[in-house]
Amino acid sequence: xxxxxxxxxxxxxxxxxxxxxxxxxxxxxxxxxxxxxxxxxxxxxxxxxxxxxxxxxxxxxxxxxxxxxxxxxxxxxxxxxxxxxxxxxxxxxxxxxxxxxxxxxxxxxxxxxxxxxxxxxxxxxxxxxxxxxxxxxxxxxxxxxxxxxxxxxxxxxxxxxxxxxxxxxxxxxxxxxxxxxxxxxxxxxxxxxxxxxxxxxxxxxxxxxxxxxxxxxxxxxxxxxxxxxxxxxxxxxxxxxxxxxxx
Amino acid sequence: xxxxxxxxxxxxxxxxxxxxxxxxxxxxxxxxxxxxxxxxxxxxxxxxxxxxxxxxxxxxxxxxxxxxxxxxxxxxxxxxxxxxxxxxxxxxxxxxxxxxxxxxxxxxxxxxxxxxxxxxxxxxxxxxxxxxxxxxxxxxxxxxxxxxxxxxxxxxxxxxxxxxxxxxxxxxxxxxxxxxxxxxxxxxxxxxxxxxxxxxxxxxxxxxxxxxxxxxxxxxxxxxxxxxxxxxxxxxxxxxxxxxxxxxxxxxxxxxxxxxxxxxxxxxxxxxxxxxxxxxxxxxxxxxxxxxxxxxxxxxxxxxxxxxxxxxxxxxxxxxxxxxxxxxxxxxxxxxxxxxxxxxxxxxxxxxxxxxxxxxxxxxxxxxxxxxxxxxxxxxxxxxxxxxxxxxxxxxxxxxxxxxxxxxxxxxxxxxxxxxxxxxxxxxxxxxxxxxxxxxxxxxxxxxxxxxxxxxxxxxxxxxxxxxx
Numbered sequence: 001x002x003x004x005x006x007x008x009x010x011x012x013x014x015x016x017x018x019x020x021x022x023x024x025x026x027x028x029x030x031x032x033x034x035x036x037x038x039x040x041x042x043x044x045x046x047x048x049x050x051x052x053x054x055x056x057x058x059x060x061x062x063x064x065x066x067x068x069x070x071x072x073x074x075x076x077x078x079x080x081x082x083x084x085x086x087x088x089x090x091x092x093x094x095x096x097x098x099x100x101x102x103x104x105x106x107x108x109x110x111x112x113x114x115x116x117x118x119x120x121x122x123x124x125x126x127x128x129x130x131x132x133x134x135x136x137x138x139x140x141x142x143x144x145x146x147x148x149x150x151x152x153x154x155x156x157x158x159x160x161x162x163x164x165x166x167x168x169x170x171x172x173x174x175x176x177x178x179x180x181x182x183x184x185x186x187x188x189x190x191x192x193x194x195x196x197x198x199x200x201x202x203x204x205x206x207x208x209x210x211x212x213x214x215x216x217x218x219x220x221x222x223x224x225x226x227x228x229x230x231x232x233x234x235x236x237x238x239x240x241x242x243x244x245x246x247x
Numbered sequence: 248x249x250x251x252x253x254x255x256x257x258x259x260x261x262x263x264x265x266x267x268x269x270x271x272x273x274x275x276x277x278x279x280x281x282x283x284x285x286x287x288x289x290x291x292x293x294x295x296x297x298x299x300x301x302x303x304x305x306x307x308x309x310x311x312x313x314x315x316x317x318x319x320x321x322x323x324x325x326x327x328x329x330x331x332x333x334x335x336x337x338x339x340x341x342x343x344x345x346x347x348x349x350x351x352x353x354x355x356x357x358x359x360x361x362x363x364x365x366x367x368x369x370x371x372x373x374x375x376x377x378x379x380x381x382x383x384x385x386x387x388x389x390x391x392x393x394x395x396x397x398x399x400x401x402x403x404x405x406x407x408x409x410x411x412x413x414x415x416x417x418x419x420x421x422x423x424x425x426x427x428x429x430x431x432x433x434x435x436x437x438x439x440x441x442x443x444x445x446x447x448x449x450x451x452x453x454x455x456x457x458x459x460x461x462x463x464x465x466x467x468x469x470x471x472x473x474x475x476x477x478x479x480x481x482x483x484x485x486x487x488x489x490x491x492x493x494x495x496x497x498x499x500x501x502x503x504x505x506x507x508x509x510x511x512x513x514x515x516x517x518x519x520x521x522x523x524x525x526x527x528x529x530x531x532x533x534x535x536x537x538x539x540x541x542x543x544x545x546x547x548x549x550x551x552x553x554x555x556x557x558x559x560x561x562x563x564x565x566x567x568x569x570x571x572x573x574x575x576x577x578x579x580x581x582x583x584x585x586x587x588x589x590x591x592x593x594x595x596x597x598x599x600x601x602x603x604x605x606x607x608x609x610x611x612x613x614x615x616x617x618x619x620x621x622x623x624x625x626x627x628x629x630x631x632x633x634x635x636x637x638x639x640x641x642x643x644x645x646x647x648x649x650x651x652x653x654x655x656x657x658x659x660x661x662x663x664x665x666x667x668x669x670x671x672x673x674x675x676x677x678x679x680x681x682x683x684x685x686x687x688x689x690x691x692x693x694x695x696x697x698x699x700x701x702x703x704x705x706x707x708x709x710x711x712x713x714x715x716x
Contacts, residue, residue, distance in 0.1 A: 021708060024701040026711055033715050050661060059651055060607075061635075068659055071659060178615075179571060185611075199697075
């Protein structure tokens with residue numbers, strides 16, 4: 001990973017906002033934009049964004065997912081770097097787009113996009129070399145590994161680096177932090193009882209951790225975990241990493 | 248097709264399992280322990296990762312020349328005086344074993360744990376011709392007494408608490424008031440089984456590996472019952488999937504180094520039994536006859552099929568232990584012989600894609616299975632592939648296909664996408680309070696029954712963008 005690339009010219013990134021953040025968590029996007037600008041990064045938002053197509057892909061609608069992927073690849077064709085606030089969408093672009101679009105007109109662009117796409121925390125740490133931030137929320141914080149970021153992109157380090165270096169909030173370990181929260185996209189409504197039962201385990205672990213706030217890097221996990229906390233009227237919170245780092 | 252399609256919906260089977268307090272307790276204790284043991288075993292074993300790669304490479308290479316390795320295996324077993332049978336279907340495999348039982352006048356068969364014989368439903372078939380099958384692995388013995396089927400690949404009675412086993416033994420073995428003490432219960436099972444080992448005429452096992460070069464069938468066990476089954480009865484029959492052949496003893500060493508660590512966290516299992524044909528002149532123990540039944544049952548078709556990688560499976564059960572779904576619902580809710588993530592793939596292999604229409608979705612695709620698999624089988628990828636096959640073949644419910652096709656159209660058009668956000672915002676209005684949604688009708692209620700849903704923002708991020716620039 002080239003950290004030194006950060007020096008010199010102003011880095012320019014295109015934000016892939018993702019459907020969940022666009023519709024449900026726009027404030028996460030706003031915070032990312034403000035933070036990146038403060039760090040001297042020029043942020044653009046290519047128009048016409050919808051969704052990366054992961055829900056279609058994971059349910060086995062691959063022709064349909066490929067059509068959505070082709071659109072996305074075209075939209076981001078000119079971007080120097082692309083930043084994604086969810087590990088699962090980043091995984092989709094980096095890991096699945098090239099295969100999905102193999103043999104199509106967009107194949108070469110898909111390969112290039114995959115190589116230039118970063119999950120938010122990865123971009124901060126591995127591309128910009130920025131690891132120290134102030135916390136905007138009160139600790140203790142606990143980090144939940146989202147499955148696609150951890151096991152798909154093999155990234156458990158960058159979010160932890162950012163949290164462990166945070167000033168103003170302590171970080172405590174979350175038991176079973178690498179276990180699924182039970183979201184799984186359509187899984188959460190196909191087998192809602194099982195999904196909820198898995199979530200309850202996650203919430204029990206969060207309570208046992210002593211943290212006041214769970215931090216994650218995936219809007220899917222946050223929808224599930226926040227949904228569970230709110231239903232239980234829990235005083236605990238679940239936030240996106242970008243909501244924790246002071247912008 | 249091996250097994251009839253299950254008609255109770257998966258969701259109902261799962262819900263029933265979730266409601267079973269004992270099951271929940273038993274699964275939680277056992278899987279948590281398995282996970283920790285496996286982690287520690289590999290933690291102390293820096294060579295582990297490279298050996299996993301090596302094991303995978305051996306499987307890959309072996310399956311590319313499966314016919315040649317099987318020929319070598321057959322030649323060597325026959326040279327040692329054993330017999331090899333090839334069964335294309337489960338029914339053929341059953342008939343082969345039944346023929347052997349009839350011909351040798353068997354009355355009782357002792358069995359060591361074997362998923363292959365579960366897969367072909369051998370016990371019922373034996374019973375039907377008057378041969379009493381006796382499971383001698385403690386877990387299998389427990390579930391046989393309970394008239395159940397295994398709920399885990401290596402720990403068949405994982406779903407039972409010790410209290411339940413004490414009750415079961417007290418009732419079925421007519422020994423009232425037994426304590427929930429594993430040691431006491433094990434001792435009783437041993438007493439009961441000792442006599443069976445001595446009277447059985449037939450010993451039936453599976454096989455963890457068969458070494459082609461030497462004609463050796465390898466059994467990995469922990470209780471010593473496998474040795475009794477392979478050495479005391481007059482006749483030994485091993486039933487094995489064709490994919491379990493490996494070329495050489497050197498390869499065996501690679502697999503043994505990772506199998507028990509993945510399964511139970513042991514460095515090695517307590518017994519590694521190497522069987523080479525029947526008893527030879529001058530030998531004191533061993534059977535008069537040795538038979539190996541090589542089982543296809545859908546495997547060969549997958550050598551060039553989308554489920555090819557699942558033929559690498561060592562049946563260690565590690566993917567079950569780490570699977571968040573398995574840990575909640577246990578093995579029986581899956582409905583077929585092989586539970587858990589790998590079990591879904593094997594079910595599709597044995598029974599066709601219609602059997603996994605719903606089962607292929609019994610995974611959040613979290614990837615813990617692929618991480619734990621000693622030969623790194625990419626289970627989530629194949630689950631997605633199965634879902635695709637279910638759609639392409641028109642097996643998926645029509646309503647679902649309509650929803651996903653509509654979603655696809657919406658995601659291809661920013662105009663429709665924006666329109667959907669607007670419609671959603673209007674439609675959600677009666678249900679939103681404090682920015683959250685506590686109850687929604689119809690399909691969306693599946694979410695809101697147990698979780699709040701965030702409301703669609705008054706302005707999406709893309710609508711806010713202009714203010715940000």
